[in-house]
Every structure is written in C-alpha cells, then in structure tokens.
Amino acid sequence: MDPNPPDPPSRRPTLSQVAEAAGVSEITASRALRGRSAVAKDTRLKVENAARALNYVPNRLAGTLAGGASRQVAVILPSLSNIVFADVLKGLETRLEQDGYHPILGISHYDAAREEHLLRDLLSWRPAGLVLARTAGNAATRSLLRAAEMPVVEVMDTDSDVADMVVGFSHRAAGRSMAHYLIGRGYRRIAYIGHDISTDFRALARLDGFKDGLAEVGLTLANTLMLDGPSSVPLGRTGLAQLLATASPAPKAVFFSNDDMAVGGVFHCQTAGLSLPGDIALAGFNGLSIGQALPTPLTTIASNRERIGFVAADHILRSLAGETPPKITRIEFRLVPGRTA
Amino acid sequence: MDPNPPDPPSRRPTLSQVAEAAGVSEITASRALRGRSAVAKDTRLKVENAARALNYVPNRLAGTLAGGASRQVAVILPSLSNIVFADVLKGLETRLEQDGYHPILGISHYDAAREEHLLRDLLSWRPAGLVLARTAGNAATRSLLRAAEMPVVEVMDTDSDVADMVVGFSHRAAGRSMAHYLIGRGYRRIAYIGHDISTDFRALARLDGFKDGLAEVGLTLANTLMLDGPSSVPLGRTGLAQLLATASPAPKAVFFSNDDMAVGGVFHCQTAGLSLPGDIALAGFNGLSIGQALPTPLTTIASNRERIGFVAADHILRSLAGETPPKITRIEFRLVPGRTA
DNA sequence: GCGCAAAATGATGGCGCTGTCATTGAGAAT
C-alpha cells in the first residue's frame, strides 16, 4: 500500500494530445477547433472527433496569453443586496453570453478603497473590457481607468466623466421630475426620507435634483430624515413612522430614496390606518414590480436597469469589434403615476 | 503624415521591465512582489518602487499558466431575477474576496443545455473551483463535474449527488415542515399556488414535501394552481384572485411557492377586504424582509441564502488549502410564524 | 502535362510568468 501514491498523471488533455490523436500538427488542430482559417473538411472532423474522445477542454488562459483577446469582462458593482444591481448584472450577463463572454465580478460595498483594489485585481486577469457602477471620485481609480487600454463603460448615471463610455440616466433630472410631478399634484409641504446617503451618491443626486425642482417654485423640503443603514422595506416603514411622530405640522407628501423604502412607507400607512394619498402621499424611485402590485400602486419613477446592463455589454462588445458606440447613452427613466401620490 | 502609424508601443509593463528598472533578475522581482520566498528587504523595496513607478499590473493569465493555481471560481446560477440567487452570489463574493478570489459568472436560465454549455465555457478558464446551483439532472453535466478535478460545491439543496460537496438544506423537508405547521394551526382545506414549476425543481421539491406532510394526516391538497412564468408579486396576486374566484368551497389556507408570490397574495387580500388569517391564511417561503415588514407579517420559512454562498466559498477555499470540508453542510431553515397563518 | 494560384498544413518562436535547480556570498562553527 503506497502511503503517498505519486500524483495521478490525469492532467487535462492538451491541444497537442488532440493533434497527435488526430494525426495532424498542433496548429492544424488549433485551427480546426477554432474554425477561423481554412482546414479541409475531413481534417476538421478528425480533430473534432479526437477532441471529443479525449474530452478536451481548451485552456483559454494559454489561448489568451498567446494571442487572442480575453473573453472575460470585469464588472464592479457597489452592492448585490439591492435588486437594482442584480438587474444590471443580469442584463450584462445576458448580452455577454451571446458572444461567449463572461463577467468576472467584484463588489465594492460602496467603498472607494475597495473599489480601487478590486479594479487592480480584476485588471490582472486582462479582461477584454470593464463595466462599473462607480462609488465616488477616487484619483487612483481614475488613473487606472484611463490607463486601462480597453473599453470601459460606466453604468447607472450619466453624470460621470471618468469612463470611456457611459450608459444610464441623470439621477438629478429624475429627482427634479418627481418634484415637478408632486408640485403639479398640488402638494406643498413635502418631506424626504432617505437611507444611508453617505454611500449612495446616486440617491443623493436624486435628492439634489428634487430640491432643485422644489426651489424652482420657491419651495424647500419641509422635513428631511436620513436613516442609517442600507435601504430596505423595514427601514422605510420605521422611517415614516418616526417622521410622522415628530414632524409638526405633518408633511402632505413624502419622497423616499427608493421603492423599497417607499413600500415600507405604504405598509406603515396600512398599519396606522392612513389613507393614500388623502392623508399622506408617498413616492418612490425605481419602478419595482412590487410597488405596482400594491393595493394602491406606488407613484414612482421607472428605470430600466436590465437594459442598462444589456446596452453596456453591447457597447463593450461593439468596441471590441472595432465599432465606436456613443460616448453617452441615455436609458430613459419614466415617471409612473400610481395611486399613492 | 503617416496614414497608419505603427501601433503605439504602449503595451502594459511586464515583470521583466520592472526587474530591469529595479536592477534585478526577473525571477527575483517575481519573488519580491509575491512575498513568498526570501528576498532581502531593500531588494524588495527597490522592486516595489519600480513596480509602482511603472504602474505595473501583474498578468495572472501568465502566472496561472506558468505555475500557480487560478484565483477564479466559476459560479453557475439559474437566475438573477430572483433575489435568492443574488443573495447566494453576494455571500460567495464576500468570502472569495477575502482571499483575493473572484467569481466568473454564468446564468443557466433553468436550462440544462445552457448549463452544460456554460460549464464547458467556464471550465476553459481553468478556475480553481466551481460552485453551482444546478438546474436538473443532465448526463453531460454530471460527467463534466466528475472530471473537473477541482473542488465543486453544489448549493441550495442537499438532495443532490453529483457534486463533490453540497451546501444547503432539504427543500422537501422545508415543505413538510410548513404542512405540519398549518395542520397544527387547525387548517384542513389547503391549497397551493405555484409559479412555472417545470423549471424550478426546488419549488417542486417543497411542494412534494408539503404534500407528504399533508398525507401524514390523511389530507390532500384541496386545490393546486400552477401559473406560467417566473415567480413575482403580481403573479401571486392574480393567482390568489383567480383561485378564490374558481375554487368552491374556498380553501382556508394557501401555501405559495415562495414569498414573492405570497406577498402578492397578501396584497390581493388587502384589496379584496379579506382579513388574514381569519378569512384566509397565507404562507410563503424564503423569509424575505418584505414579508416581515407587512402590516401582517408573513408566515414563512426563513432560509439563509447569503450564508449558503459564504459557506460554499469557504469550502472551496479550504479544499484548495488542503483541508477536507464536510461533504454535506446543512444550513438550517427556520419556520417563522407570522400573522398570516 | 505544365505552370500557377490558392488551399491546406507545418515549423518556429514567443506571450508573461513561475518551478526547479544552480550559484554566489556572508556569517557560524571548528
């Protein structure tokens, strides 16, 4: 009984083994499997059979190193707890997969240092392109991005200037448009309830735009409640309870940092017996399906996250194909009047 | 004016350029940067400075090819629309990142053929390990997995036998435990509302377990409504409306395929003025925070998806470190009695 | 048959890095 048998030599078959089995040279086998240059039909069949028989799986590390471009795309997102980024990732993956590309993922947790570290790490895999939803300005990140020498798409908002291309919309404009809507509905005493805004600068941009919209008619926010922690339904629920318990006079309308928060607000109203929008009006942001399934559909702004991801991936792939996609692509948002405001 | 200037020689700096700048040999630079073997302190500093000055980013394709193991882990999930899998991915990424690993992602869309194709594709990147939430039995996938020669963890359910390791729980047992709970609460005329079950075999396993639990006391499902399409809040809402419009006598309790569906059911009751659980009792599965934030907290079964992902990644990393994690790791589910049943 | 272009195949080198096995030199032990 050998106590430590020599490592089983079951290494994965290589291209040269396939070539040998097929009775051709390595390079011919390579061409046959990739189908790029001319290979006689029965040569190709021989090679394909040999590859199948050996259960050959190409080694793309070697392939990429030797010549081709990688078929990996680095993706950096700030979070996955928020369905919004999962949607973007889904759109990305869908488009990438069509061309045989795959995302390598990093989550920055809204942390600039971690983002930079991730960027370095992912770049070391020599991806063909890079998609990111950035966290905040960071000098090191900027210079890494500029030096990346690959297509780079920044997603989610169009207010950025670091990347090669941008796909998204202006969160500031979205906030402003909600202000216009609420003003148009006659609301004047308006409050805002947000989650941990120090990290989520896009929510902050919406808030700024919202304030701008109010200012255009000489209004300011009646109350502003900034809560700790990431956005969630429970946080929105307790947030509205807290606001209504303390604000006097009570606001007539509340704009939440997003739909999760706003749905929590709706739940509070259901619990407290407040009628929507008579006693109080609520509005969110994102257009999640849950908001629309509520007994009183949520007034919100619909964004198309999946499409943002899809288009971002498409831009990467088209850049790699030598095309020149637009620098800025707006994926329009849309105000969805519900019955809560 | 050169019409086609020679490609700018701005190729990324290589290790040998760093070595030259630091006045040492390539291999010494390699060691200095990796910090594995003995390098004199000031040699290391020289190399580090040179690397920084050149903005050197290592090429891990070459590094992995030459010797080391890859620091990528292939991840195959059936969907990202469902927050459940985003949670798993989050847990995975969190643990992987701690050791400098990154997930390469593939989405199978509950399609066995696509799953197999993805597996081949991802394997071609020679990842260090593989984590997947499988879709269904598929002979080709099985043999690929067995031949993978790397740690493989299957997540979400423990009813599988293909992978090296398994992290999850028995969906069948979860379904059974919900049956016991509802029976214990006195419900007898019980219905089930599910989404497109042909794809989601875990939901099907829960249903089977649920039926088993009913059978133990001589009951069967009063009604079964299987809806087309992926699970969602709106689908659950229309589903319950449809069931109550057609079933006669009406069921006293409904078990939904998951929380999204059940929340939709709650919304229908709110709209239709049905009181919970007096007029009808509802139960879901997953323990999403939204269900707990409802005015009447949802009765459900909490699963810890993020932990499943975290532990799965941990098993991969420990296997790579030479340890032997358990073959089967149960991440317990927990019945959460709410006020809807 | 002959010449020639085009198709098919092959030989070579190298992508950027690391494993392995030298080699060097400085200090410890004798």
Add this chain to the structure above:
DNA sequence: ATTCTCAATGACAGCGCCATCATTTTGCGC
C-alpha cells in the same frame, strides 16, 4: 584560516496556445 550552512539571487525551461511565415498539396486553365 577552512569548512559548512543558509540566505539571497539567478539561469533555464516550459506552462498551452496562437501569429507569422514557410512549405506542401491541390485544383485548374490551357
């Protein structure tokens, strides 16, 4: 001093594949 040890460094080869440039074979017109 002389040997020995061990830390520090380096030379070399090769990971698996593909780009480039031969070379051979085939097809085809006349």
